[in-house]
Amino acid sequence: MAKNDLIGGSIWEEYSQKVQDLMNNPRNKGELTEEDAKKLGGKLIVADYGAESCGDAVRLYWIVDPKTDRILDAKFKSFGCGTAIASSDTMVELCKGKTVDEAVKITNIDVEKAMRDHPDVPAVPPQKMHCSVMAYDVIKKAASIYKGVDMDSFEDEIIVCECARVSLSTIKEVIKLNDLKTVEEITDYTKAGAFCKSCIRPGGHEEREYYLVDILEETRKEMEQERMKEAADASSEGKELAFNDMTTVQKIKTIEKVIDENIRQFLVMDGGNLEIIDVKENGAYTDVYIRYLGACAGCASSTTGTLFAIENTLKEKLDENIRVLPI
């Protein structure tokens, strides 16, 4: 929140001049018929995408030269808001003259960029990126009809966020490399989820196959398993392992070992002892809960000098962020 956010703007103010002009006068609106196809010596393809019940639907007409696969003419019809009309129109403009194989490479991002007035200023506000995705999907639909193949065959990767075109593999990689813990962080790093927000969690504008919340949870689980596996492998191979990379069981064993080797003998000499009750991860800290036994219980030094000695030994031998808490 800041000065510019407090008084809400109108999304219409965020449309580029090009978007506005295309909304008012789309160049490629209309239909193509079998007759038109015959005249040009091509094949008519009509593809539908979306549904009026979802707020946008687009129909794409192509006449394709069957010998060269080149798109000889294209038009569209669209049920949707102005940006859907402008995006569809731009998409058709980009299709014309290309081969079908070239056309399926046009993405929603190409469509949006083509509508910018200035290369660095988005043509539409974030929630309207969704409209350009429709334009992109309908191309794939048309190409799949023309080639008699499945739409998914044009997609090499699983796309989680259609608006920003971010793939599942990218999102998982970014989570792992940067140790991301929240969906907001994923959006900051990848832009996934920044636009229509459908891919963040179920219940948004559009039903999705993958949601960021699930991907995050799953990837965190994978990371945890990988870490445990590495730790287990390392210890079975007898390798030294940093305290922080250990599993909880390994941490407890290690703490136990340090206490046995460095501390317990001094307590026993004075007729006392201690037992480890629990070890808990507490944010950046590892909290070690201990109970004094024998003469140590009730000894004045057990909460001062002795305690500091135990904690300092663990800190020195294992990790700076260990805290010892007597109960």
Place this chain on the structure above:
Amino acid sequence: MRVYLDNNATTMVDPKVKEAMDPFFCEIYGNPNSLHDFGTATHPHLRKAMDQLYAGINAADEDDIVITSCATESNNWVIKSVYFDLIENGEKNHVITTEVEHPSVLAAFKWLEKRGVNVTYLPVNSEGIVEAHTVRDFITDKTALVSIMWANNETGMIFPVEEIANICAQKGVLFHTDAVQAIGKVKVDVQKVKVDYLSFSAHKFHGPKGVGGLYIRSKKELSPLLNGGEQMRGLRSGTLNVPGIVGMGQAMELASYYLEFENDKVRKLRDKLEDALLEIPDTFVVGSKEKRTPNTILISVRGVEGEAMLWDLNRAGIAASTGSACASEDLEANPVMEAIGAEADLAHTAVRLSLSRFTTEEEIDYTIKEFKKAVERLRSISSSYAYKPQQV
């Protein structure tokens, strides 16, 4: 030509209201709480304004009309104070509202839900209203509050508040109504309709923005949300908005005065517009004319998305509104259209036109012409009206 048909969003301040407010900026500007003459000079004017407000909704002298900053404040006050007074202590744990309330009511109830309160959201029928008997069915001995609007902002549909109020009184449950869209459009009489609380806002009936009110029936007092200098007898602290209160009083008096005009002249213009637009094939209006506030039309135009329609109307200088899909941040369909169970294909096509007593016949004629042009243009682009060959 500029035509304002978005009077359910806000209205023009009546010039007579502006005139009544004018002296309270540079001449009679004292703080009503002060002891000196600058302060006390405001008192007769404030008393007159309160008389106008009480008369406007036929409130009894022993009832309170507390001045707030807007209906959002009034709605939040009732809902949250009922929570603090009756629910937080465990006495009650349930409230009832509808699916089609204003966001200031729905969001306040969401706030209660987060605190563990059971909230029943009553569905509406195909005309967009809640039937009174459904309220009776859902009241339990744990119900603290029923909050149901007097008239809906999107459809203009008038709810059976009199019956609901009687049911609540009978069951001993508090009843609040958001009457923001009713005042100035239909008769609002709290002697006839036994509500406990009623919210309103000046800018919806040709008064200024930033001032509203909450009617509180005698002995149904609420804990205050704003603590401070004990203004409004401690119910709502904060220096009195003298020009606002004077303006709202004047606006209320005019609203009552023009009620007949609204029901006759505004209704006739509305009906003329509605009948003309329904001549366009494949158009639908929600709710029957008689059951609506006389100024409102929620019309669906098959094959034309609502925001696209607004865009074309705006280019022609006409202001209308939509709660549909693309105009809002979350791309959701118009909630009222969903709630009434409208055909799915129409959920994103709703456009609201709302008139006022300042709307002229010339403006309506112009709107009819421009609306038809916009539909023609957008349907020529629309995939719903497109050539679809037999696919091989």
